[in-house]
Amino acid sequence: MHNKGFERTFWPCKTPVLLNRRLAPDRQTNFKVMLALFLLLFLICPHLQCRRLTTEENELNSIKCGVHFLGQPVQGNRLVKKSYGGREFEENEYPWTAVLLKNGQAYCSGVQISPRHILTAAHCVLAFDEIERMELCRMNQSQSIVSYMDMPENILVAIGGEKVNCNSFPCQYNKNLYRAKKITTKEMSMCDLKEDLALIELSQNILENDSTAICMPKDDLQPDRVLYASGIGIDPSSPITFENQNGEQAHGQQVVALRYHAVDQLLHQIETVTFAKGTCSGDSGGPLFQVNEEGRHILVGINSSKVRNCKQHNENMINYFTDVRANLDWICKYSGVCPLEEELW
Incomplete structure (x- = not known):
């Protein structure tokens, strides 16, 4: 016919x-x-609506990626970071760490990988009943879980060097806001959160004065013994998450050091361990990264944990991250952020 x-x-x-x-x-x-x-x-781009990076854009993105502070060149050596326990962002620090907002409220994190693409967790852009999901997973009936994708126009992305002030509620997002245009997700397993990865394409390019992207890994990159995770997580069990550099209680974006534990090759997940503190609710979708000898920040994973109490005294905590190295082809296909035959840095 x-x-x-x-x-x-x-x-x-x-x-x-x-x-x-x-x-x-x-x-x-x-x-x-x-x-x-x-x-x-x-x-690759149904209805010709997605805007993959051109070859030239991809090369330029690779050259400018992975800075520690916005507006400063990449340092020539490893930067010393505070160890386990976490701390608040400094001004203009980790500019590629994104905050996802819906109805004016922060609910997830993300990471900039190109001038117009944000990588986050699939469960951050899918709506479903969490209690029902847990019950159906317990009964091994994952096929009965109902979920739907959020409309792109409902999601705003806050990104850039300015600090997020959450010392009074609601949080003051002085960062630059960009509206989502298109959302692409992997086929996430609703029970074990395998393939918990989503790509958000923005309606316009992020200005370099606002932020630049994190660097992407090679598929054979070996994780460092100490990794770092950043995000907007706030522990629901305590209104205050970490202390700032003056020893004062503080809210807002934080970075925490994590000890590399293992890689689950079946689920494509990286496992890390922290003592007493870990990633929090709201950190979902945020980056797990390491720093190379040139001082560039390299993306390793995307936070897939949904920890309710991220401050458990005297307990080792396991955190789970979707392994970005196992998803480079998918990311390249839908964003144009692709591995180069020879790195430009």
């Missing part, structure tokens, strides 16, 4: 006339090549 709707989806109105013409062999070859490229682009 001839599907006219299918034809309208793929072709402009004059295309059938072009197909009926007799073309010279060389022009037929060129036409077939162009047609193949068009179909490939359509498969």
Whole structure:
């Protein structure tokens, strides 16, 4: 059966006339090549709505990635960070750490990987009943879990160097706000959170004066013994999460050092351990990263934990992160943030 709707989806109105013409062999070859490229682009970006990075943009993104402080060059050596326990961001620190907002409230974190792409956790952009999910998973009925994706226009992304002031509620998000345009998720397993990864494309590019991207890893990158996680997490069991540098109780974005524990090759998850403190509710979707010898910050994982009490005294805490190294092809396909044959830094 001839599907006219299918034809309208793929072709402009004059295309059938072009197909009926007799073309010279060389022009037929060129036409077939162009047609193949068009179909490939359509498969990668349905309805031609997504804006993958060009090759030039991808190379430039790689050159400028991974700074510690916005507006400062990459340092020539490893930067000393505070150890386990966590601390509040300094001004202009980790500018690529994003905050996701819905209805004016922060609810998840994310990380900038290009001028217009934010990587986060799939469960941050999917709506479902958490109690029902846990019950159905307990009964091994994951196929019965109902979820739907949030509309992109409902999500704002706060990003940039300015600190988030949460010492009074509601939090004051002085960072630059960008609206989501398109959301792409992996097929997340609702029970073990395998493939808990989502890509948010923004409606406009992030200005370099606002933020630049974190660096992407190679697929064979070995995790450091000490890794770092950042986000907007606030422990529901305590209105105050960490202390600032003056020993005063503080809210807002924090970074915490984590000890690398293991990689689950089946679930594509990185496991870390912390003593007494870990990532909190709201850190979901935030980056797990390490720093190379050149001082560049390299993305390793995306926070997939949903810890309710992130401050358990005298207990080791396990945190779970989706392994970005295992998802580089997917990220490249939908964002254009792709590994380079030879690193430019």
